[in-house]
Amino acid sequence: ASRALGASFLRISLGPKSGRYTYGEEPSALQDILASLEAEARRGTTVSWEGEGYLLLSAPLLSREGRYGTILAVLPYEADPPQDAGEMFSAIVSYLASGLENLLLRVRLSEVMAELSEAERTLIEQEKLKGLRDALAYLAHEIRNPLAGIGGLAKRLQKACQMGQKEHRYLGLIVREVERLERTLADVLDYLKDPICCYESCEINSWLDETIYLLSADPSWRSIEVVRNYSRDLPPILCDRRQIRQVFLNIMVNACEAMKGVGTMKVRTRMELVKERTYVAVSFEDTGGGIDPAVIDNIFNPFFTTKENGTGLGLAISNKIVTNHGGMIEIENVPGKGAIFTVYLPLRRAGL
Ligand SMILES: Nc1ncnc2c1ncn2[C@@H]1O[C@H](COP(=O)(O)OP(=O)(O)OP(=O)(O)O)[C@@H](O)[C@H]1O
Ligand SMILES: [Mg+2]
Structure with a gap:
């Protein structure tokens, strides 16, 4: 931009976080006037000022969403001020502003995409968990009734049959293990259901x-x-x-x-x-x-x-x-x- 304009000094100031970019050395004699031109541009006005052998230009960098910052240029000249400098300056300003807008839009888009995929992941996890809980509840229910039947029958057999010590011990084991499984199932079902409180x-x-x-x-x-x-x-x-x-x-x-x-x-x-x-x-x-x-x-x-x-x-x-x-x-x-x-x-x- 500075080469196209033939500027000896160019300053682009963006928002407080994005900082300032300068090209060339700021002419110290012009510091005050440059500061006031920049302040004008910050307020949203495009200004130009002719000094001796200098043309100063300053403008806000505008987008559809607001102001990104300002641009300021010092154009030295020998005899007459350059004729088309003003037009060239506005063209560069709008080119920079639209470039910045594109860049920021792309950054925002990638942030939104990241947020979306995070939300999607959480949703999928929740769905998966819900599916697992449902499957677990179904399984626990399905096992509970036949298990109770097995336990009941084993107890009946224990009472009804005359059998050897070994067989008696085996049946005892079945009864105990069935009871343990029933307790575990009851715990799982307890955990899965949302307890209704009776205060x-x-x-x-x-x-x-x-x-x-x-x-x-x-x-x-x-x-x-x-x-x-x-x-x-x-x-x-x-x-x-x-x-x-x-x-x-x-x-x-x-x-x-x-x-x-x-x-x-x-x-x-x-x-x-x-x-x-x-x-x-x-x-x-x-x-x-x-x-x-x-x-x-x-x-x-x-x-x-x-x-x-x-x-x-x-x-x-x-x-x-x-x-x-x-x-x-x-x-x-x-x-x-x-x-x-x-x-x-x-x-x-x-x-x-
Ligand atoms: N008072 C304690 N002292 C030491 N460790 C403990 C104590 N209470 C709980 N724990 C630890 O926490 C773990 C989880 O306890 P929790 O009561 O949830 O399950 P559990 O006792 O292993 O099985 P469950 O209660 O379902 O029969 C235990 O396995 C044990 O390692
Ligand atoms: Mg415990």
Whole structure:
């Protein structure tokens, strides 16, 4: 552009982020007038100014969408000012402006394309996940009924037939494995369905006591000491009792499994303020050696388990239930010592 114009100095100023491009040396004597011409161009006017032996030209770079910046040129001349300089200048200005417009459009287009393909990927992932969930739900349903039939028949055979010790043991194995598969299927179906909450007023301390009482009937709890530390002035909260019991059970069973049946579990309740919201917090602290830090980020993922016979759904289901209640589950982990799982349930007083 500077060669076509025969300019000794040319400056293109774009937006604040895109910077300035200059050709030639700015004549220092003309600095002030150049600055004022540039300011005019920034306001949108094309201006020219004749000095002694100089023609100064300045114009905004315009597109359909607005102003990109300005262009400024210093054209030295010997005798008379160049005749066609003004026309040449406007031609160059419009050429530059349309070039810039094209370039920016192309940049924007590639950004939009990138955004679109990202959105498309997310959609496809969601669709795939939904398909997988549907397939899993279908499979679980299809297996459940015949499985119940097999279990029932095996039990009947156990009672009805006179058989040898070996055969009796085989049938016992069938019954036990069928029961385990039924539990796994029930967990999968539980996880897949969106739980509908039946909210009712619940005294968390007594609900915990009942749950602990239920658990302690199981022989695996015989060598576990349960230490209770309840806040006595907890208000009742609104929650789905059955679901919350399932959360407590899942966490306590995990604690028992981590302690391999021997240790101490401390259960503590209190009110706690988190980000200006009041929660009833229920903590379960075990002495089971804690969670391996290498896997701690995965433990809420469905089907993640480190246990031979685990489904890996206990915490995923619990997390879904607690989140549905407007709460959260937090973990303090001390590797080598134990883990503390805290369930936060928002305080929604009955009647509110
Ligand atoms: N109290 C705990 N101490 C140590 N590790 C734990 C504890 N609770 C959970 N974990 C880890 O988190 C994993 C996931 O737990 P989750 O309850 O979701 O599944 P699971 O117990 O393996 O199987 P499921 O509960 O479905 O029978 C466990 O396999 C275990 O590695
Ligand atoms: Mg579990």
